[in-house]
Structures are given as C-alpha cells and as structure tokens.
Amino acid sequence: MTVPVATLQSQYGITGTVYYGYRAWGPNWPYNASWTKGSSAGFVGDVDAAGNRFNPNKLLIDPYARELSHDPRTPSQTSDTVYASGPSYRTLDSGPAAPKGIVLPEPTAATGSKPTRALKDDIVYEVHVRGLTANDPSVPAAERGTYKGAARKAAELAGLGVTAVEFLPVQETQNDADNADPTSTTGDNYWGYSTLDYFAPDRRYASDRSPGGPTREFQDMVKAYHDAGIKVFTDVVYNHTGEGGPWNPGDKNTYSVLSFRGLDNPEYYELTADLQGPVDNTGVGGNYNTYSPVAQQLILDSLDYWNDTLGVDGFRFDLAPVLGNTCRTGCFRYSRTDPGTALNRITAAMRTRPAAGGTGTDWIAEPWALGNGSYQVGNLPAGWSEWNDTFRDTLRRDQNAMGIEDVTPGQLATRLAGSSDLYQDDGRAPFNSVNFMVAHDGFTLADLYTCNTKNNTQPWPYGPSDGGSDHNLSWDQGSNAADQRKAARNGFALLMLSAGTPMMTGGDETLRSIRCNNNPNNLDSSANWLGHSPTADQSTFRTYAQRLITFRKAPPALRPAAFHSAADNNGNGLGQLDWFTPAGSAPDGAYWSSPNNHALALRLDGTELGDPSSAVYVGYNGWSGDVDFTLPSRGAGKQWYRVTDTSTWAEGPDQVASPGSEALVGGAGTVYRLHGRATLLLIAK
Structure with missing residues (x-):
C-alpha cells in the first residue's frame, strides 16, 4: 500500500517532514478497542506458542525506512527499558523516545561512474x-x-x-x-x-x-x-x-522490541524448536x-x-x-x-x-x-x-x-x-x-x-x-x-x-x-x-x-586470473611459476615437508601473461641468520635487478626502488646473501 505524503500531511496536519513508526497487534496481543498508549488492554502474553512478540506499546521502526531520526539510546535517552517487553516494561510507551522513519523523496544525487576493474x-x-x-x-x-x-x-x-x-x-x-x-x-x-x-x-x-x-x-x-x-x-x-x-538467561519474556521482533518475530528471526528464543550463531x-x-x-x-x-x-x-x-x-x-x-x-x-x-x-x-x-x-x-x-x-x-x-x-x-x-x-x-x-x-x-x-x-x-x-x-x-x-x-x-x-x-x-x-x-x-x-x-x-x-600493479603475473602452473607454455625455458631452494634447485618432497626449512624462493615468468618484465623473483628468508640465495635463470638477455630488500641495512625512503632505479644484482648463478628474516624482490630486465 502506498500513501502519498500530501495525504499524510493533510490528514494529520503535518507541516514539513513526515516522521513515522508502526504499532502492531497480533495473536499474543490482539487488537482491543479500549487500548491506549501505555495500557495492557488485549494483552495475552509477551510471547505465544508460535513465537509472536507483538506489543502495541512499542513504536516500531519500519525495516524499509530510508533514514532514521535517531538511535534508541542517545545522550539524553540512556536507558533501553522503554523498548522492552516483559512484566516490568511491557506497558511502557516507547513512542516519544523511539527512532522514527523519515519519509523522503527518491534520492537523485549522482554517484559517478562505477569502476569496472577486476x-x-x-x-x-x-x-x-x-x-x-x-x-x-x-x-x-x-x-x-x-x-x-x-x-x-x-x-x-x-x-x-x-x-x-x-x-x-x-x-x-x-x-x-x-x-x-x-x-x-x-x-x-x-x-x-x-x-x-x-x-x-x-x-x-x-x-x-x-x-x-x-x-x-x-x-x-x-x-x-x-x-x-x-x-x-x-x-x-x-x-x-x-x-x-x-x-x-532463562527469561523468555523480556526482549527489546524495536522493529523486526514486533512486526513478525518468527519470520525475521530463526527461533529455537519451541519458538520461545533465538538460535544464535x-x-x-x-x-x-x-x-x-x-x-x-x-x-x-x-x-x-x-x-x-x-x-x-x-x-x-x-x-x-x-x-x-x-x-x-x-x-x-x-x-x-x-x-x-x-x-x-x-x-x-x-x-x-x-x-x-x-x-x-x-x-x-x-x-x-x-x-x-x-x-x-x-x-x-x-x-x-x-x-x-x-x-x-x-x-x-x-x-x-x-x-x-x-x-x-x-x-x-x-x-x-x-x-x-x-x-x-x-x-x-x-x-x-x-x-x-x-x-x-x-x-x-x-x-x-x-x-x-x-x-x-x-x-x-x-x-x-x-x-x-x-x-x-x-x-x-x-x-x-x-x-x-x-x-x-x-x-x-x-x-x-x-x-x-x-x-x-x-x-x-x-x-x-x-x-x-x-x-x-x-x-x-x-x-x-x-x-x-x-x-x-x-x-x-x-x-x-x-x-x-x-x-x-605492474606485473600481471602477480595478479593472476587463474592458478599458475609449472608449465612452460611459450618455450622460453621458464615455467609460469617455479619454486627454488636457496641453492637454486627445485625443492623435493623432503624439502617441501620439513618445518626445519625456513627459506624459499619463487620465479614468475611474466611473458606467459604478456608482462613486459620477463620475470619476477621473490626470495624469503624466515630464518634468524643470513642465507645465501643462488639466483636462477632470468630469461634470455636479461639480468636480475633489485626492487627491494626488506633487511634493516636498506631501510630508508628508497628501500623500494622507484621504476628505472633498480640496482643491478647479476645473472643466473649469482649468489645473493639475504639477511635474517627478510624478503628480496628482483625483476629481470
């Protein structure tokens, strides 16, 4: 049902913004013509066998309200009791304190062009x-x-x-x-x-x-x-x-009734088998x-x-x-x-x-x-x-x-x-x-x-x-x-x-x-x-x-759309993704499975994904002491250049080299000493 704002304003003498809430009756508190705000007229129970928790003394937030006037608790309204059911609170009228929905025209502000990036x-x-x-x-x-x-x-x-x-x-x-x-x-x-x-x-x-x-x-x-x-x-x-x-705990009657609970408790909340309380994950x-x-x-x-x-x-x-x-x-x-x-x-x-x-x-x-x-x-x-x-x-x-x-x-x-x-x-x-x-x-x-x-x-x-x-x-x-x-x-x-x-x-x-x-x-x-x-x-x-x-953001190989394999799909001698021990060899089963091995390196072949940088090398030393890494092949006609070494000796504003200022390290077989608990990043060019 749709009610024009003009109708609400004329019918209730409202000038300006319309604020609203709902009062709802149901099986556990059926409508009674003698009910007034703050009364118990019509009350049967705080909850019935079907899990209903209707209470007309609680002004309810519209779950579809586009804005709310304020929160249930504010600096001047510090207690929640006015919103509660149960024998001590069920007849308290929450209307004056409750948040109200605000009737607004459809938003028209522009939000710009959405990025379409993957x-x-x-x-x-x-x-x-x-x-x-x-x-x-x-x-x-x-x-x-x-x-x-x-x-x-x-x-x-x-x-x-x-x-x-x-x-x-x-x-x-x-x-x-x-x-x-x-x-x-x-x-x-x-x-x-x-x-x-x-x-x-x-x-x-x-x-x-x-x-x-x-x-x-x-x-x-x-x-x-x-x-x-x-x-x-x-x-x-x-x-x-x-x-x-x-x-x-153990009190099935006293709950806050702000919105969903007072409108259709068993539909909006998953209840226990007896429908008297919530399932909570x-x-x-x-x-x-x-x-x-x-x-x-x-x-x-x-x-x-x-x-x-x-x-x-x-x-x-x-x-x-x-x-x-x-x-x-x-x-x-x-x-x-x-x-x-x-x-x-x-x-x-x-x-x-x-x-x-x-x-x-x-x-x-x-x-x-x-x-x-x-x-x-x-x-x-x-x-x-x-x-x-x-x-x-x-x-x-x-x-x-x-x-x-x-x-x-x-x-x-x-x-x-x-x-x-x-x-x-x-x-x-x-x-x-x-x-x-x-x-x-x-x-x-x-x-x-x-x-x-x-x-x-x-x-x-x-x-x-x-x-x-x-x-x-x-x-x-x-x-x-x-x-x-x-x-x-x-x-x-x-x-x-x-x-x-x-x-x-x-x-x-x-x-x-x-x-x-x-x-x-x-x-x-x-x-x-x-x-x-x-x-x-x-x-x-x-x-x-x-x-x-x-x-x-530069090498596509760092942002793959599919899982890398070790396959050499373009015949350049480099797999999409190759792993190395510090000695420069491929890890065997014993190396992969031993928790005593704390160093590992990988090489990504960017050419497999159209990357202008032919390869990226990452060496990681999780050990406390220095570890020597023997660098693998970097692609024909290429040398390895350092982008960063996270070691303390390199700390400073240029610890990550800006594009074009990477330091030459050497070619295949070059030994690079990586200090304890540090990461090395190289590119081939």
Missing part, C-alpha cells in the same frame, strides 16, 4: 568512515568523522595506490550514545555491527543531519571515490540485527532468519538499494555462513549448493563482476561464524570471494611462531600462490582469496610485531575493551624497534607479492598502533582513529607501502 587488480583498504578523518586537522572540524570528510581523502588514498575502500558498517546502528561520555567506552559501539535499519546511512556519520542529508552526503562521498577511480565497498551485517537477544543475540523468503527479500532489496541508488560497488558480509543456513527454526545447517540460501539468491538476483572485470558487484564473505559447521573457509558458493584466515595465520606463524607452530615450505608456498587447496577444486580463482595480515578485528600491523599478548584493560583512550583472541600469533621481535619495522615490511611485502586480492587496514601504511588492544570494538576515541602526524619512521614506511603497491 577484483584481482584491486588493493582493498579497510577503514572506519569515522576513524578515517575524526582526528585529521586537514579536514574542516565540522566534517571530521563524516562522509563528507571521508570524501576529501579519496585523492590521498588513490595516491597511496588504493583501488577499493572497504568501510566498516555504515548502515544505521546504535552509536548516538557514544557521545554521552566522550571519555568512556561504557556502552559504546564504534565498529557498528548491530544494524537497526538496512536502508539508512548512519546519521552520526553525516555533517548534514537534516532529513535526507545523510543519504545525499553518502552519495556525494561515493562519487568522490568513483571520480578518483576507487571502488566503494561496505561491510554489511545481515546475520543478526541491533535488537539483540534475551535480556536475562553470531554471539550477539540471535540469527536473522536468512532462510525465510520474507527476510531474504529484505536483504535483496537492501543490497539493490545500496548498489543501484547509493552507488556501492561491493559488499563484505559479516559472519557470512549464517546466510548459507538452511534451517528456518531450531538448528544451523550450512549448504554451499542449496539455491534457496541467501548466499545463492543474492548472486542469482544480482550480477557478479566477471573475473576479467566489467559491470557487476564484488561479493566478499567473512566465511566463519560461531558453532559447529559454521567455519566455511574455502566453501562459499561460486561468485563469492572470502577473507582467507588460513593465509593470515600461516604467514603469522612463519614470521612469529617459529619453533612453536612451525610452517613447512609447502604450506607457505600454497598460501603465496593463491591457496589452490581452498579455491581451485570448485572452479574459483586466486583472487577469490582475499589475503590479509590484519583486519579491524585484532591487532594492527604494527601491533602484530610489537605485542606478545593483548592488553585490552588499559585505560581510556586505548581501552578498556572486553573479549579479543588470546591466540594472536604475534611477537614483539625481542623488543627491537628496527626488527619490528622489518617484520612489518616483510608482512606487507608477502601480502602484496602473493596471488589473491590483498586487503590492508587503514593505518597499516603508517604503522598505526593501538598499544596491543586487539578488540577495540567500543573504542570511539583518538587512539582508535587514524593518526595524521606521522613520525619519520612512519613516513618512511608509508613510502615503502606506496611503492610496493605500485609495483604490484
């Missing part, structure tokens, strides 16, 4: 839209931490080499109360993984907070990135909502009912709106296996192939970007959740790329846990070459592996190499935060600052030189630290925002990162 060619930069500029003195004060402020950083990120910015959740979430006490983490929600409205851009991130302002400003931001050639990805949370779960209150056609349609409509109207190019799905669940009640049962899952309906309804690039959408999954059967790395359907934590943990173990959790050369090679064990058997490609060393969830790149354990209980502004993994595969490199920077250079180099789609986290390029807090989900503070006054060492690392990114 995902394999992207450099993904994960960052919080608020944290990007909240602490940036170059941005006008009124625009810091906003979409408008973020738009100002498009050119800078393009200069770094970023081709896709991946924003943490920007759909409306409970964060207005973060302002209640700006020097405390109590009750704060910085990351934003508790969505209240799947269509509304978060109002707190807008400098223009007038009705329609957040939508226009978000579109303007997208246009700024598109104009700079950068895709915009957003993190989306369709596995659970901001309504949460039961207030008290998310750890934050209960599963969104992703196998319900009604709930799925909302997901599709939301994605379509963000993709087509707001201009978003791709999406990263939080706890994505929940969207592969085939249970509507009482269980978790993941399926890769069931066409009725949300994962498969999404790619059936919306075009996936082709492997070679073109129009379409990039789909990225966090391929794990909580509970048995929810870890699905390497098992997402066709069309989906995945955060590859196996890549992350293998490289972390090799760098930071030698002698404790050893890695064999074979395991390392599999990760560097695109994780064929995870993505080749089902017809996917190396770029479907989104490689990363760190992400928002866990240590920063700097902290990965400067912290032995988490420190989440420290005082504001670096904490306190709860949770966080105790198994971080981190190491402080013996507290040696130079070695810490070298380790970060190695981690970043291995990320950029591996087959797959590399993702870095905002601030990696300047070695941002949160002083060992590995779960700063509630930390809306200057410590968790990006810094903009780098030290000399941080500036040097930024140059290093920028030049490595630039290098990655």
Whole structure:
C-alpha cells in the first residue's frame, strides 16, 4: 500500500517532514478497542506458542525506512527499558523516545561512474568512515568523522595506490550514545555491527543531519571515490540485527522490541524448536532468519538499494555462513549448493563482476561464524570471494611462531600462490582469496610485531575493551624497534607479492598502533582513529607501502586470473611459476615437508601473461641468520635487478626502488646473501 505524503500531511496536519513508526497487534496481543498508549488492554502474553512478540506499546521502526531520526539510546535517552517487553516494561510507551522513519523523496544525487576493474587488480583498504578523518586537522572540524570528510581523502588514498575502500558498517546502528561520555567506552559501539535499519546511512556519520542529508552526503562521498577511480565497498551485517537477544538467561519474556521482533518475530528471526528464543550463531543475540523468503527479500532489496541508488560497488558480509543456513527454526545447517540460501539468491538476483572485470558487484564473505559447521573457509558458493584466515595465520606463524607452530615450505608456498587447496577444486580463482595480515578485528600491523599478548584493560583512550583472541600469533621481535619495522615490511611485502586480492587496514601504511588492544570494538576515541602526524619512521614506511603497491600493479603475473602452473607454455625455458631452494634447485618432497626449512624462493615468468618484465623473483628468508640465495635463470638477455630488500641495512625512503632505479644484482648463478628474516624482490630486465 502506498500513501502519498500530501495525504499524510493533510490528514494529520503535518507541516514539513513526515516522521513515522508502526504499532502492531497480533495473536499474543490482539487488537482491543479500549487500548491506549501505555495500557495492557488485549494483552495475552509477551510471547505465544508460535513465537509472536507483538506489543502495541512499542513504536516500531519500519525495516524499509530510508533514514532514521535517531538511535534508541542517545545522550539524553540512556536507558533501553522503554523498548522492552516483559512484566516490568511491557506497558511502557516507547513512542516519544523511539527512532522514527523519515519519509523522503527518491534520492537523485549522482554517484559517478562505477569502476569496472577486476577484483584481482584491486588493493582493498579497510577503514572506519569515522576513524578515517575524526582526528585529521586537514579536514574542516565540522566534517571530521563524516562522509563528507571521508570524501576529501579519496585523492590521498588513490595516491597511496588504493583501488577499493572497504568501510566498516555504515548502515544505521546504535552509536548516538557514544557521545554521552566522550571519555568512556561504557556502552559504546564504534565498529557498528548491530544494524537497526538496512536502508539508512548512519546519521552520526553525516555533517548534514537534516532529513535526507545523510543519504545525499553518502552519495556525494561515493562519487568522490568513483571520480578518483576507487571502488566503494561496505561491510554489511545481515546475520543478526541491533535488537539483540534475551535480556536475562532463562527469561523468555523480556526482549527489546524495536522493529523486526514486533512486526513478525518468527519470520525475521530463526527461533529455537519451541519458538520461545533465538538460535544464535553470531554471539550477539540471535540469527536473522536468512532462510525465510520474507527476510531474504529484505536483504535483496537492501543490497539493490545500496548498489543501484547509493552507488556501492561491493559488499563484505559479516559472519557470512549464517546466510548459507538452511534451517528456518531450531538448528544451523550450512549448504554451499542449496539455491534457496541467501548466499545463492543474492548472486542469482544480482550480477557478479566477471573475473576479467566489467559491470557487476564484488561479493566478499567473512566465511566463519560461531558453532559447529559454521567455519566455511574455502566453501562459499561460486561468485563469492572470502577473507582467507588460513593465509593470515600461516604467514603469522612463519614470521612469529617459529619453533612453536612451525610452517613447512609447502604450506607457505600454497598460501603465496593463491591457496589452490581452498579455491581451485570448485572452479574459483586466486583472487577469490582475499589475503590479509590484519583486519579491524585484532591487532594492527604494527601491533602484530610489537605485542606478545593483548592488553585490552588499559585505560581510556586505548581501552578498556572486553573479549579479543588470546591466540594472536604475534611477537614483539625481542623488543627491537628496527626488527619490528622489518617484520612489518616483510608482512606487507608477502601480502602484496602473493596471488589473491590483498586487503590492508587503514593505518597499516603508517604503522598505526593501538598499544596491543586487539578488540577495540567500543573504542570511539583518538587512539582508535587514524593518526595524521606521522613520525619519520612512519613516513618512511608509508613510502615503502606506496611503492610496493605500485609495483604490484605492474606485473600481471602477480595478479593472476587463474592458478599458475609449472608449465612452460611459450618455450622460453621458464615455467609460469617455479619454486627454488636457496641453492637454486627445485625443492623435493623432503624439502617441501620439513618445518626445519625456513627459506624459499619463487620465479614468475611474466611473458606467459604478456608482462613486459620477463620475470619476477621473490626470495624469503624466515630464518634468524643470513642465507645465501643462488639466483636462477632470468630469461634470455636479461639480468636480475633489485626492487627491494626488506633487511634493516636498506631501510630508508628508497628501500623500494622507484621504476628505472633498480640496482643491478647479476645473472643466473649469482649468489645473493639475504639477511635474517627478510624478503628480496628482483625483476629481470
């Protein structure tokens, strides 16, 4: 049913913007003509045998509202009790306090021409839209931490080499109360993984907070990135909502009733077999009912709106296996192939970007959740790329846990070459592996190499935060600052030189630290925002990162559309991908499988892919001492030239040579001494 705005205005005497919400009755609370706001007239129970939780005293958010007026909790509305059911709260009228939907005309702002670049060619930069500029003195004060402020950083990120910015959740979430006490983490929600409205851009991130302002400003931001050639990805949370779960263990009556729960609880949430509580594979209150056609349609409509109207190019799905669940009640049962899952309906309804690039959408999954059967790395359907934590943990173990959790050369090679064990058997490609060393969830790149354990209980502004993994595969490199920077250079180099789609986290390029807090989900503070006054060492690392990114974009062999083989397809004596021991020979089975071998090299033949550079050589020494590498053939008439050596002796602004200034090393048979825990990159020319 559609009601013209003019009708609402005339019928109810509204002048100006229309704000609205719903009151709903149902079997557990049928309509009674004597009901008034704050009464119990008609009440039967907080929940019935079918799982219904209707309560007309709770003004409900329209799940399709294009913007919300405010969050349930604000600096002046600090309690959630007015939104609750249960004997103590069911008759409280939430109308005056509740968020209202805003009736808006269809958005018309331009979002620019979408980049059509293949995902394999992207450099993904994960960052919080608020944290990007909240602490940036170059941005006008009124625009810091906003979409408008973020738009100002498009050119800078393009200069770094970023081709896709991946924003943490920007759909409306409970964060207005973060302002209640700006020097405390109590009750704060910085990351934003508790969505209240799947269509509304978060109002707190807008400098223009007038009705329609957040939508226009978000579109303007997208246009700024598109104009700079950068895709915009957003993190989306369709596995659970901001309504949460039961207030008290064992209490089936007391729940927040904000939106979905008060409209159709058993349709929007997956309930237990007795329909009295939620199934929870998310750890934050209960599963969104992703196998319900009604709930799925909302997901599709939301994605379509963000993709087509707001201009978003791709999406990263939080706890994505929940969207592969085939249970509507009482269980978790993941399926890769069931066409009725949300994962498969999404790619059936919306075009996936082709492997070679073109129009379409990039789909990225966090391929794990909580509970048995929810870890699905390497098992997402066709069309989906995945955060590859196996890549992350293998490289972390090799760098930071030698002698404790050893890695064999074979395991390392599999990760560097695109994780064929995870993505080749089902017809996917190396770029479907989104490689990363760190992400928002866990240590920063700097902290990965400067912290032995988490420190989440420290005082504001670096904490306190709860949770966080105790198994971080981190190491402080013996507290040696130079070695810490070298380790970060190695981690970043291995990320950029591996087959797959590399993702870095905002601030990696300047070695941002949160002083060992590995779960700063509630930390809306200057410590968790990006810094903009780098030290000399941080500036040097930024140059290093920028030049490595630039290098990655040059040889196509570093960004393969298919898995490399050892075949010599053009008869030049070089395989597409060849592996070497430090002695220059091919590793045998014993070498591949021994955790006592800590050095490995690879050579890519670029001519197989039309690369003007005939070969790329990467040598990696994970051992603490020096290792001599005998260089292999480099192609007829070519010599090896050094692009970078991550060793401490080379640290400086030119540690990665600019194109044309690479240092001559020599030809085949040349012995190169690579210092301990270092990476060597050569090109043939």
